[in-house]
Amino acid sequence: MSAEALVQPLYLVATALFIMSLRWMSDPETARKGVASGVAAMTLAVAGTLAGVAAGGGTHYVWILGAFALGAAVGYPLAQVPLTAVPQRTALSHAFGGMAAGLVGTGKFLLYYGRSDAAALSPFIVVALVAEVLLGFLTFTGSLLAAGKLQEVKWIPQRPVTYPLQNLVNFALFGAALALGAALVLHPLAPWAPWAFGGLATLSLAFGVLLILPIGGADMPTVISILNAYAGLSAVAMGFVLNNKLLITAGALDGSSGLILSVIMCKAMNRSFFNVLFGAFGQAQQTAAGDAAQVYKEDTPESAAQIMAQADLVVIVPGYGMAVAQAQHKVRELYDLLKKRGVNVKFAIHPVAGRMPGHMNVLLAEAEIPYDDLVEMDDINGDMPHADVALVIGANDVVNPAARTDKTSPIYGMPIIDADRARTVYAIKRSKAPGFAGIDNGLYFLDKTFMLFGDAKSVVGELARQLGEGNQA
Amino acid sequence: MSAEALVQPLYLVATALFIMSLRWMSDPETARKGVASGVAAMTLAVAGTLAGVAAGGGTHYVWILGAFALGAAVGYPLAQVPLTAVPQRTALSHAFGGMAAGLVGTGKFLLYYGRSDAAALSPFIVVALVAEVLLGFLTFTGSLLAAGKLQEVKWIPQRPVTYPLQNLVNFALFGAALALGAALVLHPLAPWAPWAFGGLATLSLAFGVLLILPIGGADMPTVISILNAYAGLSAVAMGFVLNNKLLITAGALDGSSGLILSVIMCKAMNRSFFNVLFGAFGQAQQTAAGDAAQVYKEDTPESAAQIMAQADLVVIVPGYGMAVAQAQHKVRELYDLLKKRGVNVKFAIHPVAGRMPGHMNVLLAEAEIPYDDLVEMDDINGDMPHADVALVIGANDVVNPAARTDKTSPIYGMPIIDADRARTVYAIKRSKAPGFAGIDNGLYFLDKTFMLFGDAKSVVGELARQLGEGNQA
Amino acid sequence: MHLAPAAAGGHGNLDLMGALFVFMLATFIGLMAIQRVSRLLHTPLMSLTNAISAIAVVGAIIVSAGKDQPGFVTALGLAAIFCSTTNIVSGFLITDRMLKMFRKRDGGAK
Amino acid sequence: MHLAPAAAGGHGNLDLMGALFVFMLATFIGLMAIQRVSRLLHTPLMSLTNAISAIAVVGAIIVSAGKDQPGFVTALGLAAIFCSTTNIVSGFLITDRMLKMFRKRDGGAK
């Protein structure tokens, strides 16, 4: 009881700090306090657990310390990846998180089983253990695969992998996993129980792969958000097993975060959860062949720079291409030069521009562009008709007017940035290839649109050079 | 255990419904769903408790039913009071709530004591019981007194009652109550314990009166909000005593609601909690005598109606006087007539206009004025310079420019509605008397200001009549 | 008096920390939910939370229904039921009465 | 294995409903808190919650530290500690790294 009296208040404080951590994320002004309070919460949680374990006569401290050290040694470089690799790093982390939950669940089960501890293996506990292991291992392989797809690892297929009766096979496997789970709940101490448990773990690992295979690389952001929710739920299940309210709370916070972010992404893409998970999106796109007849107008960076220099309001619409080309620092130069000439410059941020929610904000923040100039879609659209120039940098789907008008388009109904309502549109991209959704973009064929073909970084750099020269002249 | 299995899930659902009830209050569109879900939650809570009690072999059902019936019979007419009486009704309800908590705590203590149940009277339980009874009874008398002040009952002094060493006396009494509580915690089964408990209850009742006496009638809204928080906390304490998570949750929701509303009111009045509770505000106001020399300009409703009919934008600033005069229906007539003439009419709602938060909104809603036209202070102030007419109806402190400029004014720093920035100001009040804060209002002496002396209802009625006639002509 | 272990929760294994956990979480929820409430609705909000605080009726029922207890304990409980019920009935009714009045521009109740 | 009853919470009187209560309340808090997060910060938010989910380290420590248990159980626990720690370290570090970049117009780090 004395250890309990020691540990529980620490857990209570840690829980409060985790909650404050999320609340402070509501505003960039306080967000770093949020990280600090998250770190404090985690420190308290670990310290409290170690203290409780020590009071209960635990052991293996040297090993535990070693595991911590090793984890930190691997974690530190993982935090130094370039910002473009943040999505895959996040996915990798989910994999680690799921693995941890799965391992703890397995350890607990085997321990209780080895001791024939029928009391500990009550139906409720076994249900929680099964959920923990299922969600944990599924998250592990699913996230690994997602990370691979995002990293565009060669031997991992980017395009959705589909085969006949795919969903049926998946459901059958899932049913088998549930059946094993049910058997374990009913007979946790049967001689075959460890085998059933092993089977469950294996099925979960397989299931993670099968779930993610049919989903295209571009849907990965939504998927990693859902996997985030799964990782949180497996922590909740662990909390039920250990009757630990801190685990339950922190896991629930994580779970709801993953859920909400994926809902936001789905809404911004005007798609349903179900469609993302089982729709094999992007797989069967065919471009209407007739459209190829339409012509693009090209322009040179020189003349584009001149037009922009004379504008009152330039709205820059960044997209995935800016991220790939790492063009944000050049964009910053352009922004500075235009500002110096008295041009009002705003960034129009679409919620799903790029490959993860908030992707553009982080990149532009990295280039030290003040976040007051990053305007959300709903707020900028009213101003688009007053914009003299809309400069589209590596964005495609998020400015495709077909989403507004063409009922047959796969992105119909997705809210977009109204770049086509600006007086003049300049669009930077490398080729005539379509964007992630695989469809043509009518914006490029408008009378007012001029293409600036080339890599985003070099084209924007050229624009900046032109403006800079004009400045000195 | 079977009763537990029955009751707890009901409590869980009831808790969720209470939370949803508050969340739905965030928007007038969903607010009535909030009431429905609150009713559902309460029904489940009562049904669950009755079922649990029955499963545990309870009795006295006829009496219980009778108490319910009696409560409903008294509660129903209490819900039919005129809207101007809502503040005192709320205070009265808090009194009932506090009483209930105090009685339950007393009953529990005497029961355990009578059975010499040392296990039940553990230190923790006794602490919770003491808190419950203290908060409950204090809320009871305090709220009764507050209701009396709000209702302006004759023999209850409106002005703050102060005497020398008042705060010292209060703290001494509070200390005595705490000492009794501590003694009870240490020796819950001593022969003198019931006397100590009785003493505690008496001190709490006295304390409620003493706390509220020195607070002026006009500060009552803030006070009833704080009492609301106390009532919630006493329910929390009861939850600790009964180990009932539903009580803890619902009580905490109530407690935080009371806390936040009183903080909002304090902020809108630019005063501190401490100042409201111990400052005896409004007690030592003296009006600068010299100001009396300044002159008001009067005008007639006829000419005011003419000016308003020609305006583009009329901003109506309602205050406590509109509530007292019950002028809201006449205001609605005026609103309709002006709208019919193509005048844009907005209402500027100050957060502490009237005598409780949101007071003006309810009254204007009663008169069926669409809530889209009720604009909050911060949103309307930017438009005030474009307003042709500001029509101040029985508002005073909330439009006093001294709050902006005069550092010596007791309301200095309180955010106000910038009625003085409109092109012309008409102010309706009955006399030259000051408002609640007891200070003169420079607004009335401005060149652009014209007074329309008289009762708000009749003056607004007259304005409407003039406009209506003009219409027909 | 463990006649109603279900509702009363049995003091034997009173889970103090669990109760504190719930209290803390509920307070966070309360603070977050109330901050989002439109200012328009602060008066109905007061009467709604007022009704919610009448949840004390749960404790009142438990005290009233006790078997083999002195009559005055039952009486205290019954009085508490009466008090809470007035609160429940009047609180919800008046809140709804007020909310019914709020209309958007284009007419139509609510 | 009740060597760490404190942290493990003793299964004897496992309080299922209490745990469900906490889960429900925490979910409400999570939903409400996340909905308020500025869109600007959704990427750091993902890595922050990622770090928070590494709270699984608590369970990993409990499993690792058990006395008188088969070596492979300890090994599983240690592996879980390793996994969670990478998450904690990289999650918080990268979140902070990203947040440091967000600047208001008038310069000055945050």
Ligand SMILES: NC(=O)c1ccc[n+]([C@@H]2O[C@H](COP(=O)([O-])OP(=O)(O)OC[C@H]3O[C@@H](n4cnc5c(N)ncnc54)[C@H](OP(=O)(O)O)[C@@H]3O)[C@@H](O)[C@H]2O)c1
């Ligand atoms: N952000 C999220 O959370 C999220 C989540 C899930 C799905 N998505 C999806 O991702 C898409 C995002 O839209 P988006 O407009 O940002 O991107 P997009 O539609 O994928 O278009 C990116 C464009 O950038 C161009 N590009 C690529 N590399 C470039 C480079 N180095 N230099 C210049 N241009 C380059 C590409 O054209 P070229 O090949 O011709 O250069 C392409 O048209 C949406 O369809 C959205 O639904 C986003």
Ligand SMILES: NC(=O)c1ccc[n+]([C@@H]2O[C@H](COP(=O)([O-])OP(=O)(O)OC[C@H]3O[C@@H](n4cnc5c(N)ncnc54)[C@H](OP(=O)(O)O)[C@@H]3O)[C@@H](O)[C@H]2O)c1
């Ligand atoms: N709303 C809240 O939650 C709350 C809470 C706490 C304190 N308060 C305080 O209450 C005050 C509210 O400001 P307020 O501007 O609404 O009210 P106020 O400052 O009290 O002024 C009300 C004015 O209405 C006039 N009046 C009274 N009866 C009238 C009638 N029948 N017809 C016409 N006029 C009448 C009075 O002047 P005559 O006597 O000359 O007619 C008085 O000047 C603030 O000081 C605020 O701090 C409000």
